[in-house]
Amino acid sequence: MRCVSCHAFSVDVVCSKCAKRLLRPTISRRRVGSLEVVSLFHYSVIEPFLLTKHTPLGHRIYRYLGRHYLAPFVETYRQQEGASFGVIGIDEHVGHGYAHTALLTRAIRHPDIPVIHGALLAGNRVNYAGKTLQYRLDHPRDFRYTGPANGTVVLVDDIITTGITLHEAMEAMRLAGVEVAFALTLADARY
Ligand SMILES: [Zn+2]
Numbered sequence: 715m716r717c718v719s720c721h722a723f724s725v726d727v728v729c730s731k732c733a734k735r736l737l738r739p740t741i742s743r744r745r746v747g748s749l750e751v752v753s754l755f756h757y758s759v760i761e762p763f764l765l766t767k768h769t770p771l772g773h774r775i776y777r778y779l780g781r782h783y784l785a786p787f788v789e790t791y792r793q794q795e796g797a798s799f800g801v802i803g804i805d806e807h808v809g810h811g812y813a814h815t816a817l818l819t820r821a822i823r824h825p826d827i828p829v830i831h832g833a834l835l836a837g838n839r840v841n842y843a844g845k846t847l848q849y850r851l852d853h854p855r856d857f858r859y860t861g862p863a864n865g866t867v868v869l870v871d872d873i874i875t876t877g878i879t880l881h882e883a884m885e886a887m888r889l890a891g892v893e894v895a896f897a898l899t900l901a902d903a904r905y
Contacts, residue, residue: 716872719732721881728778737760737763739754742756744874748884750896754783756899757904758853759905761901772814780817780822784818787898788898792824797866800830800866801823802861803870804880805834805836807832816832818870818900835851839855853883856882863891869898870897873903
């Protein structure tokens with residue numbers, strides 16, 4: 715295939731040269747209530763890639779970002795902490811033909827890291843894009859969790875904006891008796 719950026723032949727959707735040049739991780743952390751959220755990129759860095767989300771190319775880009783960035787981060791955490799946990803994507807419903815968060819979590823799957831697909835779905839699928847903080851607070855996602863009611867998980871999403879969605883997701887998990895170690899996103903929209 716060809717690299718989406720320089721169009722040279724490449725084994726991946728982004729060639730290694732462009733990845734080195736354009737996809738430099740800048741890990742940031744923030745707290746939303748009692749939830750720690752780790753983001754691997756500043757949004758401004760990764761924006762052109764994430765904007766492919768609802769295009770046919772987005773499928774390959776999301777898979778690529780999951781495999782090359784999220785998966786190594788989660789595996790390193792597992793090894794360093796000696797932790798045992800599962801991975802859950804936020805609202806893995808199928809829209810536009812595929813669930814983009816499912817592409818990310820599928821890429822993280824490892825023999826020692828189970829991925830629980832489609833178990834945390836929003837009852838309210840209001841689109842938050844461009845909406846104010848007050849609007850987001852007034853229209854909660856109303857998450858329903860249907861996975862195993864124990865253990866620890868890492869929550870995964872592509873972008874953190876206000877953090878309201880991730881925090882709501884964490885509360886739904888805790889109500890079900892599941893501990894959330896932290897949330898992991900590709901991008902932090904603050905940057
Ligand atoms: Zn390239």
